[in-house]
Amino acid sequence: MSEQNKNEAGGEAPDLAANMARIAARSQDLVRAFMSRQSEGGIGVGNPMNVSDAFLDMTAKMMADPAKLVEAQIDLWRSYTELWQHTARRMAGQDSEPLVTPEPGDRRFKDPAWEENVVFDFIKQSYLLTARWMRTTVNDVEGLDEATARKVDFYTRQFADALAPTNFALTNPEVLRETIASKGENLAKGLENLLEDLEAGQGIKMTDPDAFQVGGNIAVSPGQVIFRNDMMELIQYAPTTEEVRKRPLLMIPPWINKYYILDLKPKNSLVKWATDQGHTVFMISWVNPDERLADKSFADYMMEGPLAALDAIEKATGEREVTAMALCLGGTLLAATLAYMAATGDERIKAACLMATLVDFSEPGELAVFTDAEQIEALEQRMAESGGILDGATMASTFNMLRANDLIWSFVVNNYLMGRDPFPFDLLYWNADSTRMPGKMHGFYLRNMYRDNLLREPGGIELAGVKIDLSKITIPIYVMGAREDHIAPWRSTYAARALFGGPVRFVLAGSGHIAGVVNPPEPGKYPHWTNSRAAKDPEVWLSKAERHEGSWWPDWCKWNARHAGLLVPARVPGAGALPALAPAPGTYVLEKAR
Numbered sequence: 001m002s003e004q005n006k007n008e009a010g011g012e013a014p015d016l017a018a019n020m021a022r023i024a025a026r027s028q029d030l031v032r033a034f035m036s037r038q039s040e041g042g043i044g045v046g047n048p049m050n051v052s053d054a055f056l057d058m059t060a061k062m063m064a065d066p067a068k069l070v071e072a073q074i075d076l077w078r079s080y081t082e083l084w085q086h087t088a089r090r091m092a093g094q095d096s097e098p099l100v101t102p103e104p105g106d107r108r109f110k111d112p113a114w115e116e117n118v119v120f121d122f123i124k125q126s127y128l129l130t131a132r133w134m135r136t137t138v139n140d141v142e143g144l145d146e147a148t149a150r151k152v153d154f155y156t157r158q159f160a161d162a163l164a165p166t167n168f169a170l171t172n173p174e175v176l177r178e179t180i181a182s183k184g185e186n187l188a189k190g191l192e193n194l195l196e197d198l199e200a201g202q203g204i205k206m207t208d209p210d211a212f213q214v215g216g217n218i219a220v221s222p223g224q225v226i227f228r229n230d231m232m233e234l235i236q237y238a239p240t241t242e243e244v245r246k247r248p249l250l251m252i253p254p255w256i257n258k259y260y261i262l263d264l265k266p267k268n269s270l271v272k273w274a275t276d277q278g279h280t281v282f283m284i285s286w287v288n289p290d291e292r293l294a295d296k297s298f299a300d301y302m303m304e305g306p307l308a309a310l311d312a313i314e315k316a317t318g319e320r321e322v323t324a325m326a327l328c329l330g331g332t333l334l335a336a337t338l339a340y341m342a343a344t345g346d347e348r349i350k351a352a353c354l355m356a357t358l359v360d361f362s363e364p365g366e367l368a369v370f371t372d373a374e375q376i377e378a379l380e381q382r383m384a385e386s387g388g389i390l391d392g393a394t395m396a397s398t399f400n401m402l403r404a405n406d407l408i409w410s411f412v413v414n415n416y417l418m419g420r421d422p423f424p425f426d427l428l429y430w431n432a433d434s435t436r437m438p439g440k441m442h443g444f445y446l447r448n449m450y451r452d453n454l455l456r457e458p459g460g461i462e463l464a465g466v467k468i469d470l471s472k473i474t475i476p477i478y479v480m481g482a483r484e485d486h487i488a489p490w491r492s493t494y495a496a497r498a499l500f501g502g503p504v505r506f507v508l509a510g511s512g513h514i515a516g517v518v519n520p521p522e523p524g525k526y527p528h529w530t531n532s533r534a535a536k537d538p539e540v541w542l543s544k545a546e547r548h549e550g551s552w553w554p555d556w557c558k559w560n561a562r563h564a565g566l567l568v569p570a571r572v573p574g575a576g577a578l579p580a581l582a583p584a585p586g587t588y589v590l591e592k593a594r
Contacts, residue, residue, distance in 0.1 A: 015183050058148065061141050062138075064143075065142070068140070072133070072136075076129070079099065079129045083099055083129060086099055091118055100128040107406075107410070113173035117173065123165050127163070161405055161409060164409065175413070178419075187417070187419065190415060190416040193415045197415075203393065204415060206407070206428040207426075209432070211429070217265070218263075218264050218430075220263075221263050221271045221584060223238050223583070223584035224236055224238075225581045225583070225587075229304050230296075230304060231287055232305055232308070232309070233284075233285045233588045235282065235584045235586055237280075237573065238572070239570035241275070241276065241278045243567040243568060243569060243570060244280045245278055245280070247319060247323055247350060249564070250282045250309055250323070250325075251271070251282065251283045251284065252284050252325070252331070253284065255437070256329055257430065257433070258285075258288075258430065259283055259284065259286065260585060260589060261327070261430050261514065261518065262518075264518065270518065273520060278567065280317065280570075284309055285585065288435045288588065288592070289436050290387075294383075294387060295388065296438040296440060296441055297438075298441050298445055299463040302337050302464070306333065306337050307337065310322065316577060316578040317571055318576065321565075322348060323351045323560055323564050324349050325354075325556075325560075328487070330357075332357055332359060335470060335473070338470075342472040342473050343466050352476075352477055353560065354477065354493075356488045356493065359470060360456045360495035360496060361450050362453055362456075364488075367402070367450065370398055371446050373451060376451060379446070382394075389436050390436060392435050395435070396434040399431075399487070403486060427514060427518070448461055456470065458470075458471060470501075471500065473500045474501045475502050477496075477500050477504045478556055478560070479493060479494070480552060481494055482508075482510070482512055482513055482516025483511070484510075490538070494508075506531075506541070507529070507530055507552050507556070508529040508542065509551075511526045519552065519553070521550055524550040524551070526551070528548050528555065531544055
């Protein structure tokens, strides 16, 4: 226990009464902080998610069929009656199967007391029954358009997740045990943590921000920045083999987050692993844009990103041809760039890998909740009021909401109810290191990709005066999807194989959007699936796919080696026509979002 939490007279921890007094005093500070923030005016766009309109529409249609609503209410009470009977049997010492259990992967109820203690078992099951009933009831409402139905379902789940008994001290057995054992010290410390987070204005701490340093213990692969423009720095990494593949490898990360998700610690760094396999790796490190770059477009990201990088790579190495790999939004940009290059006769990229990437946005998953016409207009208004820039906190909050139990409520319990400091975790440090977005680019991306799905349409999108067509891309493409991806659903990433004009290899990785990608071979943590035979239906493809234990990285490396050329002497960063400007990780990545 820290010194500040000890009694100054006797050196002992404060008793329960003293801790409750501390909580009361600090709660006043909390209320004042809240009122101060409210008086500043908030975000000023009013109902940006159009949630109230969606629920009003749902309520009107629900009330139009009162008999169905009564039937749903009767079903709920019937479930409660069965639960009371189950609980009575358990209290009488009889065995009784639960009426409802948490979904696989739901870690909220992992404490043994949720099953062993009759009272907590009743609380858990009554909550699960009610949450299931809420979602079933709103999903059964007829007459809602698809966008409204999706929005109602999403926010109903958000509401249900927020009301989980695990999120409250008096109904969480683990928190109750800690409160009794520490005489309330956990709640007092948790309130201090909450006030610190409010004062910092950066949301809930997911990890210890002082445990990591970019360029210190993460993003440490040695290399040099050999090119810089307004939009990006280009890093060339030092070789770790005497010989390397003739064609360099260009990595294109998303600019929604920073590049070092591909270069965390050495043990899980795709950059290090690729250099160890004999690749000359170049990485785009995107700028964290401010108001000066508000008018940068999607086409600017293409021209000043991968196309500028190709020019720089040729000057630095003398090699005109490369292979490429890109992640998420970076992959969407790479696909668009390849189509632009096909239209303009540019053949410098000879093979490309798209990791967890959408190019067909027909089924974009739960992000569709945030991308209907009204919400895009509200977001564009907010960006205009903020100098043409989308602040990093907005993007971070959006992605966290997609996995609220894991990325919001678990930290509420740990930090504020248990009074613990968050565990040092490199991936969560990266997740919290948010970036800003130019309003012009982001509006174009949301309207043309998510709302109108024009990238898949031949000539649907024009970049730098050129109408692009994905079917004109004839180079080999490697498409990697992640089975539990909630940002780029794997069935949607699979759809890309029908859009390109050349050979496509699709590989499905285990886990989610990030863990599925950052899955080094050594631990053998998540499997992957391959099937060389095409199928229109992704489920048919998966049913006949072969499961392989361990990472998909070696499969990609074997595929890429066929297109990366013969071995040549290793290249030293800065030894070519472009001198070193700064050591990796460079300067752009260090810019924090305001």
